[in-house]
Amino acid sequence: MKQVPYLDRYTDISSPSPPPSGSSASMAKTISFVDVCLFAAGLYVVKRLVGSRRSNPLPPGPTGWPVIGNLFQISSEKNWEDFAALGRKYGDISTISILGTRYVVLNSYEAISAVLEKQSSKCSNRPHLTMASDLHFNRLFGTRSSTAAFNSIGEEETRRFVCKLLRTPEDLVDHIRSTAGAIIFEVTYGYTVQEEKDPFVELVEKVMAIGSLIATPGAFLVDFIPSLRYLPEWFPGASFLRDAKKYNQLLMDSVLKPHQYVVDQMTAGSAIPSFSSTLLEGGVSPEEEDVIMWTSLNVSLGASDTVISAIHSFFLAMILFPEVQAKAQAELDAVVGSERLPSFNDRDSLPYINAICKEVLRWHTVAPLAMPHVATEDIYYNGFLIPQGSCIIGNSWAVLHDESTYPDPEVFCPERFLAETPQLDPQNVCFGFGRRICPGFHLAEASLFISVAVSLATLVISKEVVDGVPVTPSLDVTSGTVS
CATH class of the missing domain: 1.10.287 (Helix Hairpins)
Incomplete structure (x- = not known):
């Protein structure tokens, strides 16, 4: 030998x-x-x-069964509440294993900040393109002042929203959706949506629904047993393969069709200035064009989902907490008066309206769980090891309903953010973390403000009356995700 x-x-x-x-x-x-x-x-x-x-232990967590781990200990519905329960038992960082996949759950702002923000390079797993991200995107949407170029669109569409709502208040949800879509699509693509059943709006709504579904841990068995992807489509139980094809086609349509609309309008010389057209001006490389397409989609998806859910939550809060509505309208009367509608120019003079917007984002969390991140290398936090390959979940709902940070978290209380020592700004949590933060959050924040201000200046929001009896609406948080 x-x-x-x-x-x-x-x-x-x-x-x-x-x-x-x-x-x-x-x-x-x-x-x-x-x-x-x-x-x-x-x-x-x-x-x-x-x-x-090896001397750094894994985060604590419940003991699981062989092979399946903690599969049956976490529900697929309202799993953020199950994760919050882990936090109360094991601390701000805990771990579970489901069919061989390790999930590390972060239940406090300190843990989320230390892992997903301060060590974001280890758990984002996507390239950082300076030209596309820093020079282009941030110039247009990176700050409140840069987003101000699109304020007139938000003001105009919100006025239309109020007019439609006065005519048919029973169609509140449809009006919210159509208005959010109108703002986002005009800002992002320079596209004017149709009054009813707009094809682009319907496409984005389908993609948002699918995104919430597929990003939910435990929703699909193939997430835990990746080898199932190699089954033939006809195999019993492999319907997820057919669903994946359908979802992928919808996603590609939502990327390509609005982008092609912008390109066609620019070629014809009739393009309305927008986020997408501005980035495409002067010609771009194929790589940059691809980034612009996907970033535009992320803006439209992120802002639409946030705005629709947040405005709906605002109306619910005004019904359940009428004293807040009265204080807000008193502030509007004092600052704006009754001769005109509020505008973005009034924003810094309306602290209570701004506080309502913050409390809307906290109280009825738009996306209870942040989009899962994957550790691309070992990460250490507070003496614990998060091994490479772990799936890291930031529990936004747990942070925004932590009684130690927000006393009486179920109470809608804008005064939280007006105290001498204000409570944690929910904007630091609800739009995602690190490099995966929602790219459209400044646009979503602006849309929420103008919707709240104009609605309170023109409407009295109260309970529906059925057969002479006021009906109290129910409060229920549904699933959703942010970056």
Whole structure:
């Protein structure tokens, strides 16, 4: 059997042949002793390195069953409440395993900030393109002042929203959806939506619904057993493969069709200035065009989902907490008066309206769970090891309903953010974390403000009356995700 040269040297030294004499023998003994010491030292270092990794324990969590782990201990509906329960029992970082996939759950703002923000390079797994992200995107949407270029669109569409609502208040949800779509599509693509059943709006709504479904941990068995993806589509129980094809086609349509609309309008010379057209001006590389397409979709999806849910929650809060509505309308009367509608120019003079917007985002969390991140290398937090390959979940709902941060979290209380020491700004939590933060959050924030201000300036929001009896609506949080 052929031996490795390094081992051959020691075989020769220990052979029964006569030992060399004089200085040569001494040198041979010296070299062998030094090499052995170095080898032993190397083993010691490796052992210490390996041992140091193992000395950091995994985050605590419930004991699971063999193979399936904690599969049946976490529900697929309202799993943020199950994750919050883990936080109360094990602390702000805990872990579960489901069919071999490790999930690390972060239930406090401190843990989320330390892992998903301060160590975002280890758990974002996407390239950072300076030209597309820093120079283009941030110039248009990176700050409140840059988003102000699109304020007139939000003001106009919100006025139309109020007029439609006064005519048919029973269609509140449809009016919210159509208005949010109108604002987002005109800002993002320079596209004017149709009054009813707009194809682009319907497409985005389908993609948002699918996105919430597929991003929910435990929704699909193939997430835990990836090898199932190789089953034939006709195989019993493999309907997820057919669904995946359908979902993928919808996603590609939602990316390509609005983008092609912008390109066609620019070619014809009739494009309305928009986020997408501005980035495409002057020509771009294929790589940049691809980034622009997907970023535009992310803006429209993120802002639409947030705005629709948040405005709906605002109306619910005004019904359940009429004293808040009265205070807000008093502020509007004092600052704006009754001769005109509020505008973005009034924003800094309406602290109570701004506080209502913050409380809407906190009280009825738009996306209870942040989009899962994957650890691309080992991450350490508070003495615990988050191994490479772990799925990291930031529980936004747990943070925004933590009684130690927000006393009486179920009460809608804008005063939280007007105190001498205001409570944690929910905008730091509800739009995602690190490099996966929602790209349209400034646009969503602006749309929420103008909707709240104009609605309170023109409407009295009260309970529906059925057969002479006021009906109290129910409060229920449904699933959703942010980046």
